[in-house]
Amino acid sequence: MTTATDATLETWASQEYKYGFVTDIETDSLPPGLNEDVIALISAKKNEPEWMLQWRLKSYRHWLKMTEPTWQNVHYPPIDYQSIIYYSAPKQDKDRPQSLDEVDPKLLETYEKLGIPLQEQEALAGVAVDAVFDSVSVATTFKAKLAELGIIFGSFSDAVQEHPDLVQKYLGTVVPYSDNFFATLNSAVFTDGSFAYIPKGVRCPMELSTYFRINALSTGQFERTLIIADEGSYVSYLEGCTAPMRDENQLHAAVVELIALDDATIKYSTIQNWYPGDKDGKGGIFNFVTKRGKCQGRNSHISWTQVETGAAITWKYPGCILIGDNSVGEFYSIALTNNHQQADTGTKMIHIGKNTTSNVVSKGISAGFGQNTYRGMIKINKGADHARNFTQCDSLLIGDKCGAHTFPYIEVKNSTARMEHEATTSKIGEDQMFYLNQRGISTEDAVSMIVNGFCKEVFRELPMEFAVEAQRLLEVSLEGSVG
Amino acid sequence: MLEIRNLHASVEGHEILKGVNLTVNAGELHSIMGPNGSGKSTLAQVLAGRDTYKVTQGEVLYEGRNLLEMDPDERARAGVFMAFQYPVEIPGVNTAYFLRAALNSIRKHRGLEELDAADFLDWVKDKMKLVDMDERLLNRSINEGFSGGEKKRGEILQMAVLEPKLAIMDETDSGLDIDALKIVARGVNTLRSADRAIIVITHYQRVLDYIVPDFVHVLIDGRIVRSGGKELALELEEKGYAGVEQKNAATEPITS
Numbered sequence A: 001m002t003t004a005t006d007a008t009l010e011t012w013a014s015q016e017y018k019y020g021f022v023t024d025i026e027t028d029s030l031p032p033g034l035n036e037d038v039i040a041l042i043s044a045k046k047n048e049p050e051w052m053l054q055w056r057l058k059s060y061r062h063w064l065k066m067t068e069p070t071w072q073n074v075h076y077p078p079i080d081y082q083s084i085i086y087y088s089a090p091k092q093d094k095d096r097p098q099s100l101d102e103v104d105p106k107l108l109e110t111y112e113k114l115g116i117p118l119q120e121q122e123a124l125a126g127v128a129v130d131a132v133f134d135s136v137s138v139a140t141t142f143k144a145k146l147a148e149l150g151i152i153f154g155s156f157s158d159a160v161q162e163h164p165d166l167v168q169k170y171l172g173t174v175v176p177y178s179d180n181f182f183a184t185l186n187s188a189v190f191t192d193g194s195f196a197y198i199p200k201g202v203r204c205p206m207e208l209s210t211y212f213r214i215n216a217l218s219t220g221q222f223e224r225t226l227i228i229a230d231e232g233s234y235v236s237y238l239e240g241c242t243a244p245m246r247d248e249n250q251l252h253a254a255v256v257e258l259i260a261l262d263d264a265t266i267k268y269s270t271i272q273n274w275y276p277g278d279k280d281g282k283g284g285i286f287n288f289v290t291k292r293g294k295c296q297g298r299n300s301h302i303s304w305t306q307v308e309t310g311a312a313i314t315w316k317y318p319g320c321i322l323i324g325d326n327s328v329g330e331f332y333s334i335a336l337t338n339n340h341q342q343a344d345t346g347t348k349m350i351h352i353g354k355n356t357t358s359n360v361v362s363k364g365i366s367a368g369f370g371q372n373t374y375r376g377m378i379k380i381n382k383g384a385d386h387a388r389n390f391t392q393c394d395s396l397l398i399g400d401k402c403g404a405h406t407f408p409y410i411e412v413k414n415s416t417a418r419m420e421h422e423a424t425t426s427k428i429g430e431d432q433m434f435y436l437n438q439r440g441i442s443t444e445d446a447v448s449m450i451v452n453g454f455c456k457e458v459f460r461e462l463p464m465e466f467a468v469e470a471q472r473l474l475e476v477s478l479e480g481s482v483g
Numbered sequence B: 001m002l003e004i005r006n007l008h009a010s011v012e013g014h015e016i017l018k019g020v021n022l023t024v025n026a027g028e029l030h031s032i033m034g035p036n037g038s039g040k041s042t043l044a045q046v047l048a049g050r051d052t053y054k055v056t057q058g059e060v061l062y063e064g065r066n067l068l069e070m071d072p073d074e075r076a077r078a079g080v081f082m083a084f085q086y087p088v089e090i091p092g093v094n095t096a097y098f099l100r101a102a103l104n105s106i107r108k109h110r111g112l113e114e115l116d117a118a119d120f121l122d123w124v125k126d127k128m129k130l131v132d133m134d135e136r137l138l139n140r141s142i143n144e145g146f147s148g149g150e151k152k153r154g155e156i157l158q159m160a161v162l163e164p165k166l167a168i169m170d171e172t173d174s175g176l177d178i179d180a181l182k183i184v185a186r187g188v189n190t191l192r193s194a195d196r197a198i199i200v201i202t203h204y205q206r207v208l209d210y211i212v213p214d215f216v217h218v219l220i221d222g223r224i225v226r227s228g229g230k231e232l233a234l235e236l237e238e239k240g241y242a243g244v245e246q247k248n249a250a251t252e253p254i255t256s
């Protein structure tokens, strides 16, 4: 039965996307298209060592033999990889700005508008930001302060120049160049991203964060992030993403690799707010992302937290390879699909070491015509004695034109494993809405109250400063004209 | 305060209310009794603004305003409260958080300052004593896993916190043991005041020993067939609805 309340909920169009503006800035771009020359050009622009170029070319040649995956539960028109611009960067007078004072004011203004002031004196205390604009990192704050502790934090391109040994040692060790269609493409053409190294025994005193912004037309963003937490270190990292409103789709294919050595902890949080397309499903970012962490050392700990509210299509499965004994992998996710958004997301936890633990909490929210799929794989290898997994996978439906789907894959090769899986699907009931309304709470507030309640366990995992932001983002993504 | 005139309401094409007339003034406590399925909850829900029920005829004035034109949350902010016959569970939403949001939306409407978490806690703790409710329930999700009696007491607690002008209690006494019944009655009696009206929907005369009504109405098949003072409840107890209805055949229905 469709009641008026249901109808109200269903007609909720997402509120206007706040980050849809375009920065008018002169760019240095390559023509659209992909071939070995383009890759050589990207590599040359970045002044890369020969091994880096060879790695890119090896990836590209492998990619040519691969086919785009079709198993995911999302539908989109074919992507023409020859019509994408693989490199676009704001023009700079010098090669790269050496300090924040040299950054183009237009860029500073852009980030200001996005709520990310890059001037250190105005910046959010306790958060160091690397700002990636299209294909390049334009600024990194608090770099010097972090360096005092031996922490390396900055753009991937800088790391290739300044710490080639570390990059070469770890690049592709978690997500191999041949991993999957999108990761392999990224390995060939990636342009920038963030790099962090936390030395032995250091607890990183501030949140490290990267803000990704797609600006230029027809460009793809292919960023690459590598974070290494050496023995006994701790780091909490956060990424945020936005893009202008455009009628055509833009591709974002990123790779993130995390490595945690003995007793190290990495907390990686994402607030993904790419342009989702308009309410009829026109435009929006195609977000095909490979994120994986390797718990290499004993007692290491990697925790993924994601709040995915944007993008027309989201395809990502942040996972953990639990190699070290007693290591812990966690995945906390909120994925919201409204209007015509589609998300196929989940995690992959591979238990190899003894006494390894993985926790998975997934909250999918579907509204409008949104389609939300949870896809999770838990694999317990033969040697993984006493491995434990807990998976909780909840779906919340708002209205009755949206969908929620769950595909859990479980592979257990060790009889001492303890597995727990819980799944629920619920609908915001007309009776629940009426109950809250009857107590004086408006429909909008009632929806956000129920949604926030539903997501509580994941919000808890976010760094304080961002939990509030995430909560607000969910509200905005659901908000609209209430009749 | 409330004036219901010739109210007809239907659900999915079935007419449930077939011309209800009722006037309730501030300071009065009315009891509505009637057999299962006669339309008592329907009346309560129509007054609260549930859109499952379509009003096909008649009008309802609340403090001189057309109540039927107001959204449910607007009605609530204007002072209309309904204690649900079946309180709804809302997983994940903390009861204290919810109740503070509700109170603040109403206070805001009344031009009062909103309460912060600490002030609210003081406010609610007093009220919890009134209904003898365990404070720990405040930290649980709304009604989730509450026992039947806890849910009913929770409704009274909410009523006490929100201080409505017009409270409609749909079978709040059902499913309560005698001690709980007395507690609920205490809650209701404390709230009785010259500027507040209360409508108590019930099946049982026994609750009226504790909450003494000014008027009793008998609702049968979507109409109020008789109205009277508290003695009417006793007569009902004795003769049953059939007996009362027969008498009605000879007399015009009275409205208070």
Ligand SMILES: Nc1ncnc2c1ncn2[C@@H]1O[C@H](COP(=O)(O)OP(=O)(O)OP(=O)(O)O)[C@@H](O)[C@H]1O
Pocket (backbone or CB within 6 Å): B011, B012, B016, B034, B035, B036, B037, B038, B039, B040, B041, B042, B043, B052, B085
């Ligand atoms: N949502 C609905 N859909 C279909 N029928 C309904 C609905 N709500 C109420 N009814 C019908 O309307 C009639 C009156 O129901 P109502 O709940 O108002 O009765 P009541 O007097 O409160 O009964 P009880 O004493 O059992 O609580 C019943 O026949 C019921 O089945």
Ligand SMILES: [Mg+2]
Pocket (backbone or CB within 6 Å): B040, B041, B042, B085, B170, B171
């Ligand atoms: Mg009823």
